[in-house]
Amino acid sequence: MSSTRQRVYGYLAEFKSASALYKAAEKVRDAGFKQWDCYSPYPIHGLDGAMGIKRSVLPWFVFCGGITGTATAFTLAYSTQVVIFPTVVQGKPANIFTIPAFFPIMFELTILFSGFTVLFGLLSLIRLPRLNHPLFASHQFHRATDDGFFIAIEARDGNFSTAGTRDLLEEIGGSNIELVAEED
Amino acid sequence: MASPIQHASEASHSRPILPVLEREKLILSGRSYHWITARICGVLENQQPLLWWLLFIPSALIAAIGVGGGLFYLVSTGVGVWGNTNRVMWGWPIVNFVFWIGIGHAGTLISAILFLTRQNWRTSINRAAEAMTIFAVMCAGIFPAFHVGRVWMAWFLAPVPNANAIWQNFKSPLLWDVFAVSTYFTVSLIFWFLGMVPDLATIRDRCQPGIRKIIYGILSLGWRGGNRQWSHYEMAYLLLAALSTPLVLSVHSVVSFDFATSVVPGWHTTIFPPYFVAGAIFGGFAMVLTIMVPARFIYGLQDLITMKHIDNMAKIILLTGTIVGYAYLMELFVAFYSGAIYEMDAFKFRIAGPYWWAYAAMMTCNVIAPQVFWSRACRENLWVVMIVAMFVNVGMWFERFVIIVTTLARSWLPGDWKTYAPSAADQILFIGTIGFFLSLFLLFLRFLPCINIAEVKWAKRESDPHYEDHVEHPDPGVIKEPAYQHELAQLSAQKPAIGNLEPQLSIPQ
Structure with missing residues (x-):
């Protein structure tokens, strides 16, 4: 002691x-x-x-995370559906006009990636755990x-x-x- | 404290006196910060009441037999044990999926939308509602995962290259659903956990050194409550709320696309997304009430979850129930107005066919039952509130049954027409998920803070750093009219309601 x-x-x-x-x-x-x-x-x-x-810089991290999510979803859907393996289901097109059908997944992955960026961005900013x-x-x-x-x-x-x-x-x-x- | 009338008479010569409705107190009886901490942490630190065990043991048994045994039987035998047929290929599993996922909507609505709209009353109920969301989505996830037929191939849903070199069909609403539900679960979990970190730190700081302190210490990530942490934390919370708001609206919209994008009479309508979202919020709030009304009573949380909270939830149920009722009627009108015979026949079959009882149950429980909430006396009577909430829980299940079963049982070709009945395996699994949900919720009450301690403290008026300044300089031109609670106090003095058994507790130091 x-x-x-x-x-x-x-x-x-x-x-x-x-x-x-x-x-x-x-x-x-x-x-x-x-x-x-x-x-x-x-x-x-x-x-x-x-x-x-100063105001937290977290929103900028999350913005970048969200954009990454959108880009990931678009690349994933477009490359697999149109480029690599065009799947024709119910006569729907497999070309540039297919893009509107990708919006829901682009939206969801934007939110998912943003959510993870909030979590890990916050933890790095407040130096936890x-x-x-x-x-x-x-x-x-x-x-x-x-x-x-x-x-x-x-x-x-x-x-x-x-x-x-x-x-x-x-x-x-x-x-x-x-x-x-x-x-x- | 000076009388408000006195202030008014002093100021009357200078300017007109405006009556202002006093803002509701969200925490009753002037509870101190320490009282709030002690009462909420007490729920998990003290020995659980006998009722907890009386609820937990049967729930856990039902979950083990229903979900554990039911799924074992299903997988070892094959999905043929379900009542699904070639025609009614969705049947109970998808009815139950939509039912549970709908219940999961109130949590994020309370956490996110009411946060963005600055509805501070959410602070007392958001934690439990978020927990309910997580558990309801877990129950929901079971059904589609096993409904694919060969559950060991459910990973085919994930966008990874598989042995057949075929990619997922990104144009299909069913795949959108996979993304929507899994995103919803993940983001809700992050929201729930981040919201809990300061409260886990509170529990950690109350623990004696030992294994409990270590576990809560790890879960709380070493939170200290410094403003340099709160500042980023608040921003993170705001961002998650802003992200979850469109998310919660998207999830049930995407679920409704499963139906609305198929060219089937009764499903192929544009009203489905808003109608499903309103229904989900409606059913979710009913489940929040079903769970929170008994919990506040058992754990003595009446000063934190006040009658005002219940009143607000009853009003939301009334509003969303009425929207749902409008959607039901609008569906009928559009079917009639379209002039399409198949569309009209689909609805005639729903109302007057062999499943008329399901349609009647849906209408009674969802549209008629909540109308009693127009009356304040009904919103303040906890027995009425509980009974209506139960009606809504049942009604929302029937809504999904009506949408799925009555539509699939009558397809285009009369040769396909068939009456659907669930099998015992269907029923056992559904009852099992109810037990699963309840046991998870009871474990949550046992181990995690069931009310957001930090936010409830924040909702106290003294928590505003300028509170003391306001007290020193009252606005003399304003008469404060007593809030709803004053009237309620008078009301409950006349006839004690079940929720007000304990408001006279002394305030601990």
């Missing part, structure tokens, strides 16, 4: 409500911090602006998924200082301020 080194993750402070968290976030943002986050049991609308976070995180070492952080509102400022941020950051968190109304450390 004594030989274990501790690596400081940062400060964790609790706020009493969503409103308090929102106002505190604006102040942390204005103090110039970059490596920090607000933790809440549900998404707080408007907090992105208060934290200075991961099995552990330094914040899980905190004795109060489990309340962030229940009824706690927290701000964590990370030690790797350039503006971080042991005394100054603590003072800032106290000043903006944080309580239960805790220095979170993980075993190195």
